[in-house]
Amino acid sequence: MARKRPMTTEELFNRINGILKEKGRLPDILDYGLATHSPVPITNYEYGLKNKLDYGGNEGRTTSGGRWLCADRSGAETYLDMWIEYTADGKRCVSGLGTFKTLRTDDKAMHIMAALLADFIIEEYAYVNANLDDFTWGARHPGDVGSAPTGVERRGVDVHVIEESGEKSKWGYSCGTMKAALKRKDELLMKYNKVIVRDNATRKERIYENGG
Structure with a gap:
């Protein structure tokens, strides 16, 4: 849960x-x-x-x-x-x-x-x-719970590499906006074949491929 x-x-x-x-x-x-x-x-x-x-x-x-x-x-x-x-x-x-x-x-x-x-x-x-x-709650740092009126909400966008094994990398980046996340995605695709971008608010994920 x-x-x-x-x-x-x-x-x-x-x-x-x-x-x-x-x-x-x-x-x-x-x-x-x-x-x-x-x-x-x-x-x-x-x-x-x-x-x-x-x-x-x-x-x-x-x-x-x-x-x-x-x-x-x-x-x-x-x-x-x-x-x-x-x-x-x-x-x-x-x-x-x-x-x-x-x-x-x-x-x-x-x-x-x-x-x-x-x-x-x-x-x-x-x-x-x-x-x-x-x-992953989209805050700027641990301890920053935000000020959403309905309580603490997940925000921000996470970016991870898809490793050769097909698994999502354990390391990644937490970005404040989708624009920043997509920029980070483009940078990673210059070194890696696949990158996954996750919107923490909707929990929707999209995989981008190098050259795709």
Whole structure:
């Protein structure tokens, strides 16, 4: 069933966390994995998934320049923070996804948390690319839900290459207007044989061929 509203950063973290749990990829050493308490809607898949894996104090992470200040690790924990970054109105914006924490700080625990980071990145990439429609709402950036009177609506036009396998490429372009999308289509047809253009409002797609 098609979503009525964009997925939030909280929902995305919980969805990937759930996938990792189903696959048995959540390590036993975790104290918790908590999604952000300040969710924002993700209205465009053109964002960067960012992370930080580091030690922190048990009374909250005391940092200076992103580093925990302590000569040893006693009373510390290991944290893995996940967030997304995007550009809105020419400014860099950051929205948190969630945090994993373990009470262990030994070297093996750090390697385990690094493996969790890799698994999260892999599953998030696969999930978003398999569900691009859920991350295509025509807004200029994640967090911009628009102002449609009937709620958030899908807008804009997506352009993708049809690969030699016949599958739509996992990468593509999100354009604000059909005119911009057709211009992008013409540029892509100079390098690729087939390009598909999708109107997100009507969900209609058209395939263009090189020389056609």
